[in-house]
Amino acid sequence: MRNPLQEQLLKAGLVKKDKLAKAVREQAKQRQGKAPAAPAEDKVDTRQLQAERAERDRALAAERNAEAKVKEIRAQVRQIVDLVKVKRDGDTPYRFNDGERITSVLTSDAQRAQLAVGMLVIVRHGEGFEMIPRLAADKIYTRAPDVIVLDHGRKEGDPLPADDDDEFYKQFAVPDDLMW
Secondary structure, eight states: OOOHHHHHHHHHTSSOHHHHHHHHHHHHHHHHSOOOOOOHHHHHHHHHHHHHHHHHHHHHHHHHHHHHHHHHHHHHHHHHHHHHOOOOOOOEEEEEEETTEEEEEEEOHHHHHHHHHTSEEEEEETTEEEEEEHHHHHHHHHHOGGGEEEOTTSOTTOOOOOOHHHHHHTTSOOOTTOOO
16 A cells, blocks of 8 residues: 555655554545535535526426427428318419518419408418418418418408317316316
8 A cells, every 4th residue: 555655765764654554544534535514505505506407497498398389380280281282273373472572373263263252271381382271271370370371261350260179069068066
C-alpha cells in the first residue's frame, strides 16, 4: 500500500513507521469515506430544481401531445379525403379563390352545378385540391375547418354540424338518479 516515496523516507529514517501507517489510513478514509453532510439549503435548492424540472417536463409532454393530436387530425382528414374524393372527369375549369390566389379545378358540367349549390366542396389535399361530397365535408369541418377551400352550401356564421354519434346517443336517456 505504500508508494515508493514513503518507503524511501522510511529507509532514510526521516519518518517513523507508525506515522506512515496513520497517513496511509487517513488517505484511505478520504478516498472511501463519506462526504460531509450537505447543508439544508442545498436540499431545498435540490427540491426546487426537481420541481422546476418536473414542471418543464410536463410542459414539454403537453406540447408533444398537442403536436401528436394535430398530426392525428391531419391524418384523419387526409384519410377521409382519400376515401371519398370525387373523380374529376370534365375538362371545364372551375375557378375559385384560395386566399390571395385564383385557382382552378377541372370539372364536368354536372360537378360544376353540384359545386354551385353546395353538394360538392373543394378541399386542400397535399399540393392540390379535391372535390368531396357534403357529408364528408361536414366531418372535416369538425376536425380541421381550415382545409376547406370552397363551400357554397355553408355561410360564414353557420354553426359546425353535429357529430353523427351525438345523434345516435340522443335516443338513450340517462337516468337522473344514476350514482357513480
